[in-house]
Amino acid sequence: MIYVKVLGPTVVEVDGERLPEAALGGRLRQVLEILAVNAGQPVPKEVLADHIWDGSPPPTYLGTLESYVCVLRKRLGLSGGRRSSLATRDRGYVLDGPDVRVDLQDFRALTHGAPRRPEDRVRTVLEALALVRGPLLSQEPYAGWAAQAREAFDQELTETLVPAAGLANEIGVYDGAKLLARAAVDRHPYCEVAWQELIRAHWRSGDRGEALGAYATLRQLLLEELGEQPSRTTQDLYLSVLREHDDARQGTQRQELGLLLRLLRQALEGVPGIAVPSHDAALSTAAIGFLEHGSREETVLAGLA
Numbered sequence: 001m002i003y004v005k006v007l008g009p010t011v012v013e014v015d016g017e018r019l020p021e022a023a024l025g026g027r028l029r030q031v032l033e034i035l036a037v038n039a040g041q042p043v044p045k046e047v048l049a050d051h052i053w054d055g056s057p058p059p060t061y062l063g064t065l066e067s068y069v070c071v072l073r074k075r076l077g078l079s080g081g082r083r084s085s086l087a088t089r090d091r092g093y094v095l096d097g098p099d100v101r102v103d104l105q106d107f108r109a110l111t112h113g114a115p116r117r118p119e120d121r122v123r124t125v126l127e128a129l130a131l132v133r134g135p136l137l138s139q140e141p142y143a144g145w146a147a148q149a150r151e152a153f154d155q156e157l158t159e160t161l162v163p164a165a166g167l168a169n170e171i172g173v174y175d176g177a178k179l180l181a182r183a184a185v186d187r188h189p190y191c192e193v194a195w196q197e198l199i200r201a202h203w204r205s206g207d208r209g210e211a212l213g214a215y216a217t218l219r220q221l222l223l224e225e226l227g228e229q230p231s232r233t234t235q236d237l238y239l240s241v242l243r244e245h246d247d248a249r250q251g252t253q254r255q256e257l258g259l260l261l262r263l264l265r266q267a268l269e270g271v272p273g274i275a276v277p278s279h280d281a282a283l284s285t286a287a288i289g290f291l292e293h294g295s296r297e298e299t300v301l302a303g304l305a
Contacts, residue, residue, distance in 0.1 A: 002076055002085065004036040004095075005103040008133030014077055023075050027052045031068050033137055035086070035095035037149050039102045044092040051145040069093055103131050104153075111160045118167045122176055125164035129183055132157070154187045158194065165197035169204060177201035189221060192234050199234075203241045211241045 005011040010033055012019045024032060030052045035043055049057035049065055058064070069086065078084050085097035095102070110128035115121050136153045140146035161184040168177035181198035184191060195218045202211035215230070215238040222228045229235070 001099055003101045006033055006036050006137055007103045007131055008138055010139050028068055028072055032072055036102045039105055040096045042090040042092045042094040107131050118171050122164055122168045122173055126176055158184045158188045158191055162194050169200050174201045174205035192231055196234055196237055199237055208241055
């Protein structure tokens with residue numbers, strides 16, 4: 001079994017053993033990477049040569065390319081011919097067969113066969129995300145063919161992660177929603193829909209501070225890089241989080257004030273000659289005075305004195 005991993009640094013495993021990087025260096029590795037990204041589809045020799053020689057293959061490229069493939073087969077323990085897992089076909093080469101796996105294909109098998117149940121969909125997309133160890137073909141940062149493939153996959157990844165994050169928020173799988181939305185934001189920092197799902201996941205899981213912080217990060221990014229404010233939808237979401245945060249804080253303050261009033265009433269009822277108001281409205285004035293000019297601890301102690 002040959003397992004080629006391109007979702008991050010390129011890794012090749014043969015029968016569970018990882019091949020050393022020295023065994024697949026330079027253009028030899030690039031040939032395998034190009035075939036792996038197009039696994040199951042023949043790649044013409046002209047296209048391979050154009051990619052690995054950056055648009056300027058030498059006149060003798062055909063013989064050199066064939067020697068690369070020959071060495072590659074030996075390193076992978078494969079035979080030649082049309083029945084090989086690295087087969088010669090249609091004036092090119094194809095990486096395919098029951099003994100070959102590519103993590104990019106595994107990712108797509110998980111994400112394209114969408115289960116109907118939301119919880120199953122979220123689970124499979126999280127499994128697919130676990131295969132992503134970094135940018136596609138990260139060992140080819142400058143090759144044009146790799147950059148094009150990387151850009152296309154980043155778009156595919158974002159279009160997969162954002163709806164899954166929305167589903168995760170709907171069914172209450174907030175930790176999963178955070179993972180999915182954060183991964184989408186890391187690939188496409190200006191994708192507001194991904195930020196909205198991240199804010200929503202933090203908010204609904206009770207992390208209001210993280211939700212507000214995510215909005216602040218997005219706003220700063222958009223202002224500094226694009227000179228724009230977040231969309232109306234994102235702003236409305238932020239205001240909802242902020243409003244609930246303020247309501248919760250006011251509720252806590254009302255609870256504290258109620259406790260103080262009860263303590264004051266108990267303390268005053270034990271003092272001879274003091275008429276305690278039947279309503280808390282009069283007592284609240286004294287409590288507020290303590291809160292404005294002293295600490296909460298002083299107010300509580302005053303009530304207990």
